[in-house]
Amino acid sequence: MILEMKVPSPGESITEVEIAEWLVEDGDYVEKDQAIAEVDSDKATLELPAEASGIITLKAEVGDAVAVGAVVCLIDTSATKPGGSDDAPAAAKEEVASAKKEVVAEKAPQPAKAKETYASGVPSPAAKKILDEKGIDSNAISGSGRDGRITKEDAVSAVPSMGSPTGGNRGESRSKLSMLRRKVAERLVSAKNETAMLTTFNEVDMSAIFALRNKYKDDFKNKHGVGLGFMSFFTKAVVRALEMYPAVNSMIDGKEMVSYDFCDISIAVSGPKGLMVPVIRNAENLTFRGVEAEVKRLAIRAREGEITVDEMTGGTFTITNGGVFGSMLSTPIINPPQSAILGMHNIVDRPIARDGAIAIAPIMYVAVSYDHRIIDGKESVGFLVAIKEALENPEELLMDNNIKKALEM
Numbered sequence: 001m002i003l004e005m006k007v008p009s010p011g012e013s014i015t016e017v018e019i020a021e022w023l024v025e026d027g028d029y030v031e032k033d034q035a036i037a038e039v040d041s042d043k044a045t046l047e048l049p050a051e052a053s054g055i056i057t058l059k060a061e062v063g064d065a066v067a068v069g070a071v072v073c074l075i076d077t078s079a080t081k082p083g084g085s086d087d088a089p090a091a092a093k094e095e096v097a098s099a100k101k102e103v104v105a106e107k108a109p110q111p112a113k114a115k116e117t118y119a120s121g122v123p124s125p126a127a128k129k130i131l132d133e134k135g136i137d138s139n140a141i142s143g144s145g146r147d148g149r150i151t152k153e154d155a156v157s158a159v160p161s162m163g164s165p166t167g168g169n170r171g172e173s174r175s176k177l178s179m180l181r182r183k184v185a186e187r188l189v190s191a192k193n194e195t196a197m198l199t200t201f202n203e204v205d206m207s208a209i210f211a212l213r214n215k216y217k218d219d220f221k222n223k224h225g226v227g228l229g230f231m232s233f234f235t236k237a238v239v240r241a242l243e244m245y246p247a248v249n250s251m252i253d254g255k256e257m258v259s260y261d262f263c264d265i266s267i268a269v270s271g272p273k274g275l276m277v278p279v280i281r282n283a284e285n286l287t288f289r290g291v292e293a294e295v296k297r298l299a300i301r302a303r304e305g306e307i308t309v310d311e312m313t314g315g316t317f318t319i320t321n322g323g324v325f326g327s328m329l330s331t332p333i334i335n336p337p338q339s340a341i342l343g344m345h346n347i348v349d350r351p352i353a354r355d356g357a358i359a360i361a362p363i364m365y366v367a368v369s370y371d372h373r374i375i376d377g378k379e380s381v382g383f384l385v386a387i388k389e390a391l392e393n394p395e396e397l398l399m400d401n402n403i404k405k406a407l408e409m
Helices: 089-106 126-136 152-158 179-194 207-224 230-244 288-303 377-392
Strands: 002-006 016-022 035-040 046-051 056-058 066-068 071-076 197-205 251-255 255-259 265-267 269-271 272-275 315-321 339-342 348-353 357-371
Touching: 016 207, 035 071, 126 152, 126 251, 207 288, 207 357, 207 377, 230 265, 230 288, 230 315, 230 339, 230 377, 265 288, 269 288, 339 377
Parallel strands: 265 315, 315 339
Antiparallel strands: 002 071, 016 035, 016 066, 035 046, 056 071, 197 357, 251 255, 269 272, 339 357, 348 357
């Protein structure tokens, strides 16, 4: 019996996928539920499992865009699994290939060696003068003159000039962008072209958070099994600021503005196939432990390619952390249809004014890009200031003056 395997629907609104990689070859015997291919949608990379055991016939090539519901391969379920050692055929093939190489090597004519004399590789007087003036070693040049002598023309052509190739590697390669990468590119261009995007900046003294983490991070990890990172503080600070400035937690839908009474926080994660943005649902209800556990879970799934479309759908606000790559400052691009995004950056010891004196403190620059069509400058600035205040005074504004209760210690 021949089974037609069709592309399943990865999620709502997805009409086609792209064959990113075949994990089997045409004519292979596959087992039921064995991963036979990786397919890219515009939101995620998914594995395609075999629906039955049998001999597979591929009907699409890597890079092909295939509609949802289209046939991508056939499986002959009546075929029996080949017996014997799987290593034997491979070994036999290697022996045959090796024998062929030996025969070819025996038959291949050996190139005639160039005649070598005292003149081989020696520059003529005129060539030597040019090479000495330009600091070029004659050993790096092949002479085209009689018996390999380096001529004046050889020396002139070897001298690098402004804008001329210097003999270095000038190769290039081309590779097709994945469907996910193309979709990300389209969304970024759309966000730049279709929103009135502006960015406001501020700086945060991270001393208070550093002190809390240094004091409690070991006990926190021992009790909860996750680290006490910066993302929980930033997520809690963002939730507080969104409740203070609800316009930032809103979106434009045609001629209407849709505001949300919940905070689904998208976190940007760098995955093997590009940028992934999984969502922390109802972050307003999560504790520090809850946020850290969810961030860890989603980040691992994104980096291992196991994230689902549902886990990346939605989100009312995004946090992106360029600081993990060393970014000092940036203007993050809004993740549509959201209206704002917070950019975190690296933490550097910088001189600041504190109590009338100069002090050294761990400072992070933060940025909020926002859609000016529904978020006014006053709201965007106030929103970022609220985040700054919460991060610089976390014990009072994020922990209700009860650190151990907030950390569930």
